[in-house]
Amino acid sequence: xxxxxxxxxxxxxxxxxxxxxxxxSRAALVARFDRPRRGWSAALxxxxxxxxxxxxxxxxxxxxxxxxxxxxxxxxxxxxxxxPGHLIAAPPxxxxxxxVLAARxxxxxxDLVPAHGQYVHTKRLAQNSLYTKSASGxxxxxxxxxxxxxxxxADVGKPWLSRVESLSATGxxxxxxxxxxxxxxxxxxxxxxxxxxYARLGAWxxxxxxxRAKIVADTGEEPLRIWTSLQGLVRESVxxxxxxxxxxxxxxxxxxxxxxxxxxxxxxxxxxAVAMDGGDGTRSELIFDRQxxxxxxxxxxxxxxxxxxxxxxxxxxxxxxxxxxxxVLAVEVVPGLPEVSPKASRMKIxx
Amino acid sequence: xxxxxxxxxxxxxADLIRRSVREPETFATVFDRHAPALHRYxxxxxxxxxxxxxxxxxxxxxxxxxxxxxxxxADARPWLYGIASNVIGKxxxxxxxxxxxxxxxxxxxxxxxxxxxxxxxxxxxxxxxLVAALAGLRAGDRDTLLLxxxxxxxxxxxxxxxxxxxxxxxxxxNRARRKxxxxxxxxxxx
Numbered sequence: 341x342x343x344x345x346x347x348x349x350x351x352x353x354x355x356x357x358x359x360x361x362x363x364x365s366r367a368a369l370v371a372r373f374d375r376p377r378r379g380w381s382a383a384l385x386x387x388x389x390x391x392x393x394x395x396x397x398x399x400x401x402x403x404x405x406x407x408x409x410x411x412x413x414x415x416x417x418x419x420x421x422x423x424p425g426h427l428i429a430a431p432p433x434x435x436x437x438x439x440v441l442a443a444r445x446x447x448x449x450x451d452l453v454p455a456h457g458q459y460v461h462t463k464r465l466a467q468n469s470l471y472t473k474s475a476s477g478x479x480x481x482x483x484x485x486x487x488x489x490x491x492x493x494a495d496v497g498k499p500w501l502s503r504v505e506s507l508s509a510t511g512x513x514x515x516x517x518x519x520x521x522x523x524x525x526x527x528x529x530x531x532x533x534x535x536x537x538y539a540r541l542g543a544w545x546x547x548x549x550x551x552r553a554k555i556v557a558d559t560g561e562e563p564l565r566i567w568t569s570l571q572g573l574v575r576e577s578v579x580x581x582x583x584x585x586x587x588x589x590x591x592x593x594x595x596x597x598x599x600x601x602x603x604x605x606x607x608x609x610x611x612x613a614v615a616m617d618g619g620d621g622t623r624s625e626l627i628f629d630r631q632x633x634x635x636x637x638x639x640x641x642x643x644x645x646x647x648x649x650x651x652x653x654x655x656x657x658x659x660x661x662x663x664x665x666x667x668v669l670a671v672e673v674v675p676g677l678p679e680v681s682p683k684a685s686r687m688k689i690x691x
Numbered sequence: 692x693x694x695x696x697x698x699x700x701x702x703x704x705a706d707l708i709r710r711s712v713r714e715p716e717t718f719a720t721v722f723d724r725h726a727p728a729l730h731r732y733x734x735x736x737x738x739x740x741x742x743x744x745x746x747x748x749x750x751x752x753x754x755x756x757x758x759x760x761x762x763x764x765a766d767a768r769p770w771l772y773g774i775a776s777n778v779i780g781k782x783x784x785x786x787x788x789x790x791x792x793x794x795x796x797x798x799x800x801x802x803x804x805x806x807x808x809x810x811x812x813x814x815x816x817x818x819x820x821l822v823a824a825l826a827g828l829r830a831g832d833r834d835t836l837l838l839x840x841x842x843x844x845x846x847x848x849x850x851x852x853x854x855x856x857x858x859x860x861x862x863x864x865n866r867a868r869r870k871x872x873x874x875x876x877x878x879x880x881x
């Protein structure tokens with residue numbers, strides 16, 4: 341027996357931890373899932389540091405999504421004649437006014453109320469940032485468009501489905517690094533109260549003061565932390581506009597919000613945005629339709645070149661103007677789950 | 692309609708971590724996959740009482756930093772054990788004190804789950820010098836040795852975990868193993 345094997349035998353019969361041993365650690369982790377992190381923007385970036393020799397310059401071309409976007413825009417309400425925007429000639433002068441108008445528009449919408457057995461289907465277009473390295477070690481940026489869909493059961497205890505599929509990319513990253521085909525995850529847990537989003541949001545109040553108090557209980561009073569929490573809640577609350585209205589009113593009271601009059605969501609739709617500087621070289625935006633003031637999506641934009649330290653040989657530079665975010669394309673009630681991919685991952689996640 | 696198939700494709704750790712940025716609950720699966728073994732590794736280094744703290748701190752840190760996970764790496768173990776090494780490093784004095792307590796024979800047996808080596812020659816006389824050698828290693832050498840010997844990471848994975856070149860892993864391991872061999876040879880001569 342060599343020395344390494346001798347070391348390997350030391351306390352070798354220490355057992356792996358049981359579920360019971362790990363219950364405390366797991367509970368601490370799960371409790372963190374809904375808590376916003378200080379100063380952490382909600383944007384997703386794929387910070388893949390890929391081996392230089394594996395990354396070839398392929399010059400991928402973007403594939404536009406115009407048709408899908410136009411259909412969805414109509415589906416989301418467009419600019420109806422009785423919309424608040426139609427009645428107001430001038431655009432809102434500041435972020436607070438925009439949020440008040442957005443709250444009013446959301447209040448006029450009905451919450452989706454799926455019947456037992458039905459599902460709430462949401463479809464989003466996500467723009468992700470994929471960072472790779474060239475053979476010379478230079479950071480390369482690829483913008484990836486991803487279809488993200490969820491089917492969330494009206495009933496607690498039913499399975500629900502999350503689906504993602506990369507659609508196109510603009511940038512040098514080889515396709516194998518961004519296109520993983522259609523990826524389904526079927527969550528079979530669902531005996532947890534409060535998951536998924538539809539069930540969780542149903543328990544939220546819609547009075548702005550109560551909503552604020554509930555958020556602040558987690559975040560404290562720092563505006564940026566409240567904003568970060570709001571972003572996530574707004575993204576999910578498309579299924580429940582009455583909550584969205586309260587969230588916009590909470591946002592209207594935050595110091596540091598600003599109006600972006602010429603925002604564009606990741607689906608290319610022009611809009612008005614309320615933004616906040618993340619203090620980390622990024623700005624995050626909630627984007628609303630210019631005329632209806634309905635929520636279109638959210639986006640995080642890199643304001644300055646930023647060297648991002650990643651352990652190992654994976655540091656990269658996020659460039660000014662890099663953006664990521666999501667655009668809401670459809671929210672609807674459907675009778676059931678779609679056909680699930682035979683390669684779907686099935687997950688049972690205890691509460 | 693749900694298609695039910697017998698074969699269930701298993702998402703890689705990288706898939707789950709990427710997904711967890713917008714769906715945090717998927718990170719629970721990463722925990723369920725790796726926490727039991729990571730707990731065992733921590734228990735061998737620090738004792739069972741500290742192992743839960745190490746696991747908790749490791750996964751909370753991993754969750755907070757999941758956006759920076761290297762998606763090219765399907766298996767999250769090097770990443771998780773690297774974080775765990777940092778967490779254990781903050782308890783270095785406790786770890787060394789534990790080894791020394793064992794060498795002195797004064798450790799409460801209940802603290803060392805399962806006891807030391809179990810076979811016929813598994814005595815303090817054999818293990819004492821070995822554990823003393825562990826206690827005497829440089830921190831980086833000990834991390835390297837134990838990631839290979841206990842966590843069963845490859846050299847490349849160990850390099851990834853500790854954020855050092857593979858050559859450094861080799862040299863650290865050679866140094867650590869030389870000291871272990873010296874300790875074992877000393878035992879033979881007794």
